[in-house]
Amino acid sequence: MHTDTERCVRAVQSKDARFDGWFFTAVLTTRIYCRPSCPAVPPKPANMTFYPSSAACQQAGFRACKRCRPDTSPGSPEWNARADTVARAMRLIRDGVVDREGVPGLAARLGYSTRQIERQLRAELGAGPLALARAQRAQTARVLIETTALPMAEIAFAAGFASVRTFNDTVREVFALAPGELRARSARRAGNPSAAAGPRTPGAITLRLPYRAPLNPDNLFGHLAATAVPGVEEWRDGAYRRTLTLPYGHGIVALGPRPDHIACKLFLTDIRDLTIAISRARWLLDLDADPVAVDEQLRTDPLLRPLVDKAPGRRVPRTVDAAEFAVRAVLGQQVSTAAARTHAARLVTAHGEPVEDPEGGLGRLFPTPAALAGLDPEALALPRSRRATLTTLVAALADGTLRLGVDSDWDEARARLSALPGFGPWTVEVIAMRALGDPDAFLPTDLGMRRAAAGLGLPATPAALTAHAAAWRPWRAYAVQYLWATDDHPINFLPPDEKVPA
Template sequence: MYQDFENCVRAVRSKDARFDGWFFTAVRTTGIYCRPSCPVVPPKPENMTFYPSAAAAQQAGFRACKRCRPDASPGSPQWNVRADVVARAMRLIGDGVVDREGVPGLAARLGYSTRQVERQLLAELGAGPLALARAQRAQTARLLIETTGLTMTDAAFAAGFASIRAFNETVRGVFALSPTELRERARGRAAGAGPADASGTPGALSLRLPYRRPLCPDNLFGHLAATAVPGVEEWRAGAYRRTLRLPHGPGVVALSPRDGHIACELRLGDLRDLAIAISRCRRLLDLDADPVAVDELLSRDPVLAPHVRKAPGRRVPGTVDGPEFAVRAVLGQQVSTAAARTHAGRLVAAHGEPVRDPEGGLTHLFPSAEALAGLDPQALAMPASRRTTVTSLVAALADGTIDLDVGGDWTEARARLARLPGFGPWTVESVAMRALGDPDAFLPTDLGTRRAAKELGLPATPAAFTRHAEAWRPWRAYAVQYLWATTDHAVNHLPKD
């Protein structure tokens, strides 16, 4: 969109928050870049330049606006709805792969050469993988400076900087303030109206995760709470809480819906995992979606239109761990939600890693594929055929035959899952929807979807239903959420404490 100058100017003049994250506005006369919804008086069009990423604006020498804080805007919805190499690269960069494995590691995961990856990112985003990772480190540094009492040295290394000098130079270059000045400014806001997107809480990081309005929390949090695995997830005091398996240690997060943001409280074993934890929570709640675009298309169908008007902004519940969800999908085949939770809870109690949760009842991380690879099938209280499905899946996940991480290839993952015993279309598409994040995943054979279709007068057979759903592309996963919402099930309601 950033190449459409007239549309970008209109979005900036109208301060349209829907386009935050889609592009960034740089003002040549001030050397500052902003989000489209910046509250300041819009500059003259001849002084505007538009960039597709914060990293590109920073690389061109522009500093982040202190009013609208563009580095904290919702991410571009492109990276979670596309399956090409640039989108996969952006998801992996957001998950910290460049910081952990470098650009060669990123390229290896994508199956391209380093030069090919750099060339494609530069062509579309105006910045290479190192610059994009640097922009993410700057955002993480700001959060640590503003929301914790860490020394600047500890904040620098927790944010992923190799030296204090690089930390100081990056913070000053991006925010036009030294780290100390940034902290003093945040304390000044806290003494007044409070920070724009973060505030400190003793013993935890309390953040605000932005999203594009509207957002319907009912099915999002209702689904997560209704399917919560004992010991790994829970609903407590108005928040969905769960454990997180992160590169440097375990974490616990509490997420609760608020007006205009999601309240996020994180307790991390290692602060180097902050950016990764935030990225995974955003994917879990589908916070980078563009609900206006989704609902506009689905409303063209007269059958769906009244349901979209009734509760707009439905999101697709995701996951923080692709392999975890795949295992849970198999455990939930042809059984009730309660039975699926029971099976998963037993697996967690037997093979999960213990964690400490002083604030609630979380006890374990969900077991990794490697931990389940040696699972005794006879220990699973389910039919023999499903035992085979579970063991085949965890073996393929453990040896890398199937990649369900954030940068995985959706088409290849589907094909390899379909070759496993016991993996029919329902399971494959459930994994594609929730674990891979494919917004066009569709479940025509799902019991809830079929009941909704029958009630609404939609075609009854899977083939005819799929043909009708062609008009919902590329948002069929969102259509499924609206279809499910027509039934009275716990997944469609915010849980009560």
């Protein structure tokens, strides 16, 4: 979009927040870059130039605006709506792969050479993988500076910098403030919800997760709460909480809906996991979606339009771990939500690693495929065919035959899943929707979908419904959320007796 100068200028002049994260405005006279919705007086069009990423702005010598904080914009929706190499690379960089494994590790995961990855990212984003990772490290550092009382040396290494000197130089270059000045400025800012006074709970990191409005929290948090596995997930004090398995340790995240952001509180055993924990929280809640584009497309169907107009901004509830969700999808085949939770809870109790929760009732990590690899099928209270399906899936995940994650090629993952015994279209598509993040995943055989379709006058047979839904592409996964929401199932509502704080 950054190449459409006229459209970008109109977005900046109207301060349109819908385009935050889609592109960045660099001001030639001040050498500052902003988000499109920056509250400052817009510069003259002749003084504007546009970049596709904050990393490209920084590489061109621009520093982040202190008013609109463009580095905290929601991520570009493109990286969630596409499955090409650049989109997959961006999702991996967001997950901190470059910091942990370097550019060669990124390239190896994608099956390309480092030169090919470098060339593709520069062509589309104006910056290579190292510059993109550096911009993310700067944002992580800012979060830690402003929300914790950690010493700057600890923050430097937690954010992924190789040295304190590099950390200091990067913060000064990107934000035009020294780290200490950035912390003091945050503390002085009246009413700043992330002020450096520190979190209320010792050891907690609190921050706000931005999103593009509108966001309907009902089905998003309702689904997560209604399907929560005891010990791993819970709804407590107006927030969805769960345990996380992370590269350097484990953690607990609490996520609560607010009128203009998602309140996030994190407990981490190793603070180096902050970047990936935030990334997984955003992915779980689909916070980088573009609801305006989605809803505009779905409104073109006169039968869907009333559902969208009634409750716009529905998101797809995803997962923090694709392998975990695949296991849970098999456990949920042809059983109720309650039965699926029971089966999952038994696996967690028998094979999940115990953890401590400083604030609630969580006590286990969901077991990894490696931990489930030695599972005794006879110990599962499942039909024999379902046991075979589960053990085959776990074996494929444990030995690397099947790889599921944010970097997955959606078509290849579907093919590999379909080749496993017991994996029909419903199981494959629900994994594609919620674990892989395909916005066009579709469930025409789902009973709830067919019931909702019949009630609205849509075709009720899978083939006819699929043909009709061609007009909803590439957002059929969101259409599924609107159709599911016509039912009075608990997944479509915030848990009872809980009110969203003002």
